[in-house]
Amino acid sequence: MMASWSEKMLQLLLRMNNFHLPGSSLETCLRFEVAGEHVGWVTPGVACILARFPNVFCARGGAVALAADLDSCEKRSEAVGAALQELREHGCLTCLRGWRSEKYAVMARYCDSPLMHMERAATSVFGVKRYGVHINGYSRDGDGNLSMWIARRSNTKQTYPGKLDNLAAGGLAAGCSIKHTLVKECQEEACIPESLAEKARPVGTISYTYEDEEGVFPECQFVFDLELPTNFRPQIGDGEVQAFYFYPINKVKELLVCEEFKPNCAMVVLDFLIRHSVIEPDSEPYYQEFVAGLHRPL
């Protein structure tokens, strides 16, 4: 029997939270600790590789911690960065092939001061939480009907090439504010002028944790809704997007479960569908499971 839309969407949410499922590597993972704070998860295999750098990493009591003399953000970032460069040159960790020279901040909670900075491509090795910004671009016609702008990622993107995406999105690099990142991504990816991008409204977050052969991905996306004038058309900017589509919301809803969407972008749209009453709790059997699946912080 064909799975229903609801069942397919539930499967997508389970897949994007597979680190929480029985049998995931969570059971065998070691905590990654910096300055006594639990900031990530390391698999035993990775812990083995990191043991080659006893001046940087030390395993103790179910955790991998940084050496005690690395007592500042700068020292930690530098020492870990050097170890990662060496691992990258030896080709030990496949995810480091995706090195981007983009630094992410490492902290236990978003509101905390960064304990260190880490190359974006390495965060999954340490199961460090990554933050990003996603923008739902939508318009409403005279009858109130919703349509949404959907991007198709370039075929040359490192991750999820050719998949459908939100109007604009990007990771939060160390030291950048959420609003700044939003305006920058809107400009770069979709040629949306700053004056328009600034009208985007923050509406919450989604949080989830998945794992694959490249590591553990605990992610939190700050979600924004940007209502666009009906005559506005995004333009291809820096080449991260190959096309923009403007679809009625029910067409977007169908596309979410067709394997065409980058999965976390599908989650951002699902959150939009719930907040904008496109999905209703009396008719959607998994309504509560959907909300729960969009909010599973580690």
Place this chain on the structure above:
Amino acid sequence: MMASWSEKMLQLLLRMNNFHLPGSSLETCLRFEVAGEHVGWVTPGVACILARFPNVFCARGGAVALAADLDSCEKRSEAVGAALQELREHGCLTCLRGWRSEKYAVMARYCDSPLMHMERAATSVFGVKRYGVHINGYSRDGDGNLSMWIARRSNTKQTYPGKLDNLAAGGLAAGCSIKHTLVKECQEEACIPESLAEKARPVGTISYTYEDEEGVFPECQFVFDLELPTNFRPQIGDGEVQAFYFYPINKVKELLVCEEFKPNCAMVVLDFLIRHSVIEPDSEPYYQEFVAGLHRPL
């Protein structure tokens, strides 16, 4: 030093999720199982009391289950109901003093068929999840400024007398749809005509679990926003409310942390503040902690 608004709100969320905190009775609780499904939590003290009814309840392997011959929704509801009536008459469980003759459905997930029905006042004894509907009533003036209708609960209400509440709210009794419950509560509590109440828009859920001396309360509230004409005034209906106030949204925000609010209603308003961009992630340090605290299903 005085705690900030953000810190007080975080404390409220922690208190409303105290069943998840270290030292809660979660560590010693037994699972409450019906037909092999895990539907609640029972403290060892309650398990002891239930052991007086061996024809109804049987403890086994860290769980309290119903007797195997109770093999239908009707049989289970009847047998458990009779045991509860006996306990009520003997005054063994304080929460049963609040008996309301209102039946709640018991199931592992909201989308499942009910496994049994249970008196509302008894659900906390079994740590069974309760569902409800809460309505944010708000208006927007010509400049787009938000104001919200807040109810003050009657001083004779069984729970949280005299506290501030949402415009209307109510528990989901067995067999009632969410929309039906919403329309009914709007009419009964605030004299909102059906034609207006039906305009309420579903916008998600909040989920949390707290415990107190009366038991364990895992709750999920279906949240609705109802935009009201600026000239609309709710009226006192069935006497569950003693007054309605119409406050600018920033005044409502301040009130949330003043111990005046019924705590789960404060959570519903917090969710509103986030979805309507009254709180922004670059300026609210606990933004992500707030979202997480509003979504902690068991």
